[in-house]
Every structure is written in C-alpha cells, then in structure tokens.
Amino acid sequence: MVKTYDEALAFIHGRDRFKKKPTLDRMREFMHILGDPQEKLDMIHVAGTNGKGSTVAYLRDLFMAEGQTVGTFTSPFITRFNERISTDGQPIPDDDLLAMVNQIQPVVAQLDQELGAEGPTEFEIDTALMFCYFASHSVDIVIVEVGLGGLYDSTNIITPAVSVITTIGMDHMKILGDTIPKIATQKAGIIKQGVPVVCGRLTPDALAVMDETATRQHTDVRALGRNFTVKNRPEDGWGERFDYHWGDRRWRHLEIDLLGEYQIDNAATALTAFTTYHQLRHLPMRLVDIREGLRHTAWPGRFERLNAEPLIAIDGAHNEPAMLELAHLLRQHFKQHDIYIVLAVLADKQYEKMVQTLLTVPNVHIVVTQFQGPGKRSAATPQALEDAVASHKRITMAPDWPSALKEVLSSISADDLVLLTGSLYFISEVRHYFKDTDE
Template sequence: MVKTYAEALQFIHGRDRFKKKPTLDRMRQFMARLGDPQHELTMVHVAGTNGKGSTVAFLRDLFMASGDTVGTFTSPFITRFNERISHDGEPISDDELVALVNQIQPIVAQLDDELAEEGPTEFEIDTALMFCYFAAHPVDIVVVEVGLGGLYDSTNIITPLVSVITTIGMDHMRILGDTIPKIATQKAGIIKPRVPVVCGRLPEDALAVMDQTAAANVTTVAALGRDFRVKNEPEAQWGERFAYEFGPEHWEQLQVGLLGQYQIDNAATALTAFTLAQRLRGLTVTTAEVRQGLKGTRWPGRFERVSEQPLIAIDGAHNEPAMVEMATLLRRHFAQNDVYIVLAILADKQYQKMVATLLEVPNVHLILTQFQGPGQRAAATPDELEGAVNQSDRVTMAPDWPTALRTALGTMSAEDLLLLTGSLYFISEVRHYFKDDEK
C-alpha cells in the first residue's frame, strides 16, 4: 500500500516501459479484474505522429463550450504527472492518485505472479488509472490520447464514438516500422467497426491505408484536404485565423490562439471529430460554441510564449516532421527577425535531419546543448549534435541549456525571437524555470 504521492509515482515509474512482445491480452486481463471500467465511458480516441496533444486540447474546449464535462488522457506531461488525467482541464489531485494506485496495486501484484513476462507496463498502469478515475468520477465524454502507435497501445481496448488520426510521419521507427505505410498501419489499428474516422493532413500512401482499413471495418473516413478543408486567413495577432468547410458546415474567420499552420490543421481535425461526435449523440453544433471553443484553447509547450520582452517561446518539436512544421512557421511569422534557437534533442531521434531542417531557415542561429534525458533515454550530447552540422557560422555550442540561454540573451536584439525546442522533456525542464520566475 502506498501512503504518499511520491510513493505512488515511484510505483508507476518503477514499472517496465515496454515488453518484448506487443499484445493487448495483458491489458484486457488487467481491466477485466478491475471490472472493465472503460465500458462505462463515452470516448473519442486520438492517434497520430504529431499534433495529438493540441487536437485533444481543441476537442476538450469544443466539448466544454457546448456544456459538456470532459475528461482527458494525455502524454507526456509537461509540469506534473497529474496533468495526464484531467477533468475539464484540471489535473487529478495527489490524494486521488494515491487512492487509485492503492486500488489497482493488488491486481498488478496478481498479474506479476501469474504472467510469465510479469504484469502491466508503466503506460498500461497509467491507462488503467485513467479508466478507473473517470468511471468513479463520471464525465460526459473522455478524449483519450494514444501513447505510442495505435494497434497495440494500451488505450486500444476501447470502442469510441469517433477515432482520430492527426498526422503520419517518421518517428519511433524501431517500434512502428521504417516506412510511412508501415507506421500508418500501426496508427490505423485504432479503427473500429462502424466507428467513423477523422484524419488530418496525411501523405497519400498513409491515407490509402486508412481508407482500406476503414472499408474493412465498414466505416467512413473524413480526411483533411479531401472531405473537409481549411483556408488560412492571415492574422496579425499571436495565433491563426482560418475558414473551414465540412459538408453543410462552413465557418469564416475562426481564430485559434496557438501559432502555426499545423495548429489550423489540428483545430480543423478536432472540429470535424467534434461535429461527428455531436451528430452521433443527437446534438447540434452552434457557431458560438465553435468560436468560443477554438479561440480559448491553450496547450503548454506548443510554441508557447513565456516572455514578451524579450520575446521567448518554447516548443516540444521532438522529431523531424515537427521540425519541418517549425521551419515553415518561422519563415511565415518571423522572416523579419533574427531567430535564436536553443536546441536539445534525445539521442534516439533523427537529430542530424532536425538540425539540417532548422539551418535551411536563413535567419536562424542555433545554440546546440543538452539536458537531463528521462529515465533510460539519453539526450544527444553537444558533440553529437555538432557532428550533424556542416561548418556554419550560425551554429555555436553550450555545455548546458542555462549557459545557452544566457548566451542567446546576451547576443539577441529587442526585435529578435528566442526559441527553446527539441524535446518535450527538455521543454518541461525549461518551462519550470520560466513559470517559477513568474510566481
């Protein structure tokens, strides 16, 4: 039995992260012994390479604007573990987390004894905590983010109202496969019989996998750029503005407070999933709800402005597809400014490509550094990052990120942008620093 919050976290984080053989059997056994609380929940399921977190946030705020109470399950957390399980945007309390861990711990011990490869993994436990929490604290709808992949993800024992696949790109290739169709097949594993599917802006070969999987499951796919459309309407303020069209639904000048073309895509994907979910629930979608829900959405660590003077932003662009989007954002919004980027990346990412992509933006100056990687995952060292760079006078090195931050602030002018990016784990560390300063 755990008595404190620290002991609860120690129990959760002390579990294996992966097993050799991917399977949902262990998760199904686990939940059956807990009374299958997931069967009591109405859910939307969100998978994808990038954009999952922002899409979940848009969905949460759209449902809340319509008067629903909303649960969310997201990963990783930015500041505290509790963020992963939230009710109307408020994280689960420490006391509730301790009580839930004590509820599931005996079942975990049973499975550890009975199963040859031992019992549930860390993420399976996270998922079980979430299902049990929302079964005991009912909400109108739960928006569930996939942890990794889809097909064998521990969340994939649910039958949601709508399944969402935000993007498909090259990431986690050792686990999910080394081609876009292979990765798409893993993500398409969340598609269920007669459950409609909403897809963001996918490559053609990835969308073909979704269409084929949906056809086999006798359901439909609504895809961005084909079945629903957006048109960017330039916005002078911090944020984006766009027009949206999906069948009879058509809205002009929708605004989001998050920056980047990809956030328009995420908002439109969320809006389409929200519209389909409301139709299935026999509810109407109003213009006021849509405008309010999208405009109010915030999501920590996604091109989040942490200082206005000087202008400093943080972003967890943690893989090559995200860096491509980042480069597009910088060209569009900050072409007139010098951009100083403090970059720290996990060693198991495609850091050579990530560095090269940022250096294609002519006004970017890179300061390569490192941070304390999570658990067993190491951060790429400055030397490793430097080895990814052809000689450039726009690249410097720093032994740690506080030193990099001081270097950038001592070099940049009042009109420039400072961006810290490269890993969500890095951004979590940095965000603590800036947010603690505000208190």
C-alpha cells in the same frame, strides 16, 4: 498499501516501459479484473505522429464551451504526472491519484504473480488509473490520446464514438516500422467496426491505408483536404485565422491562439471529430460555442510564449516532421526577426535531419546544448548536434541549456525571437524554471 503521493509515483515509474512481445491480452485481463471501467465511458480516441496533444486540447475546449465535463488522457506531462489524467483541464488531485493506485495495486500484484516478467507496463498502469478514475467521477466524455502507435497501444481496448488520426510521419521507427505505410498500419489499428474515422493532413500512401482499414471495418474516413477543407487567412499578431468547409458547413474567420499552420489543421481535425460526435448522438451545435472553444484553446509547450519582451517561446518539436512544420512557421511569422534557437534533442531521435532543417531558415542561429534525459534515455551531446552539419557558421555550442540561454540573451536585440526546442522533456525542464521564477 501505498501511503504517500511520492510512493504512488515511485510505484508507477518503477514499472517496465515496454515488453518484448506487443499484446493487448494483458491489458484486457487487467481491465476485466477491475470490472471493465472503460465500458462505462463515452470516448473519442486520438492517434497520430504529431498533433495529438493539440487536437485533444481543441476537442476538450470545444466540448467545455457547450458546458460538458471533459476528461482527458495525454502524454507526456509537461510539469507534473497528474496532468496526464485531467478533468476540464484540471489535473487529478494527489489524494485521488493515491486512492486509484491503491485500488489497482493488488491487481498488478496478482498479474505479476500470474505472468511473471510479463506483468503490466508503466503505460498500462497509467491507462488503468485513467479508466478507473473517470468511471468513478462523472464526466460526459473522455478524450483519450494514444501513447505510442495504435494497434498495440494499451488504450486500444476501447470502442470509442469517433477515432481520430492526426498525422503520420517518421518517428519511433524501431517500434512502428521504417516506412510511412508501415507506421500508418500501426496507427490505423485504432479503427473499429462501424466507428467513423477523422484524419488530418495525411500523405496519399498513409490515407490509402486508412481507407483500406476503414472499408474492412465497415466505416468511412473523413480526411482533411479531401472531405473537409481549411483556408488560412493570415493576419498580423499572435494566433491564426481560417475558414472551414465541410459539406453544407461553411464557417468563416475561426480564430485560434496557437501559432502555426499545422495548428489550423489540428483545429479543423478536432472540429470535424466534434461535429461527427454530435451527428452520431443527434446533439445540437452552436457556432458561438465553437468559436469560443477554439479561441480559448491553449496547449503548454506548443509554440508557447514564456516572455513577451524579448519574445521567448518553447516548442516541443521532437522529430523531423515536427521540425519541418516549425521551420515553416518561423518563415511565415518571423522573417523580419533574428531567431536564436537553443536546441537539445534526445540521442535516439533523427537529430542530424532536425538541425539541418532548422538551418534552412536563413535568419536562424542555433546554440546546441543538452539536458538531463528522462530515465535511461540520454540527450544527444552538443558535439554530435554540431557535427550534423557541414558548415558551422550559424551554430555554437553550450555545455547546458541555462548557459546557452544566458549566452543568447546577452547578445540579442529587443525584437529578436528566442526559441527553446528539440524535446518535450527538455522544454518541460525549461518551463518549470520559468514558472518557478515567476511565482
């Protein structure tokens, strides 16, 4: 019996993160003993390299704008573990999390006894907690984000109403494969028999994998750029504006508060999944609710403003595809400003490419630093980050991020941009610091 919230977290985080052999059998047995709570839920399943979290947030707010109660399952968390299991954006209360841990702990013990070293992983336990929680608390729909990959992800025991694949890029290559088609095959693993698939902006070779998988599963793919389209309507000020077109739907001047052209893609992908769901369930939709839902969407750590003057933002870009998007955003929105980037990256990421990509933006100055990595994962050293480029003209080093930030703030002018980026774990630490000093 677990008695406190801290003990509950220790139980969850004390589990292995991965097993040598990927399988869904253990997860299916786990859920079966718990009475298959996932069978009681209406769900949308979201996979992809980047953009999953934002797409989940848009979907949540679109459903909430029409009065639905929405469960979300996301990872990683930014400030507290509870955020991963949220209802209408509110994290699971500590007492409920404790109760859920006590409900599943005996089953975990039983599986450990049966399977020895092959007992449930940390993420399987997170997923089980989520299914049990939403099955016992009335929600209208649950938006489930894949943890890693798709095919063997512990969330992949579900049959959702709609499957969504946001983007495919090079990340987690040791686990998912070292080519776009290999990674796409892992993500396409969430495509189920007869369940419609919505895809974001995919490369032709990635989209071909989705189409082939969907054909085998007797369903169809709605893809951004092919079946539905967006037109960016850039304006001054924060946020993005765009037109959306799919079939006979032509919705003009939709607004989002998140910055970056890729956020238009994420919003349009979410909107297509939302519309597909309404078609399947024969539910009416109102454009006024859609406008409201999109306009209200906020997602912590995605080009999030922490301070207005000087402008300080954080962004969770943690791999090369995300850095390319970020560089594009900086060129588009901040070409008149000097940009100071405080960069810290996990050592197992493609940090050489990430540094080089940021330096393609001419008005960028980088301070490379490090942070305390999560668990056993370490951050790349400032020296390794600096060594990633031939010329060091626009790069300096700092031993830790608070001193890097201090150094930057002492040298900037009022209309410069300060951006902290490179890892979701890193910006979680930064966000914690800023929010604590606000209170």
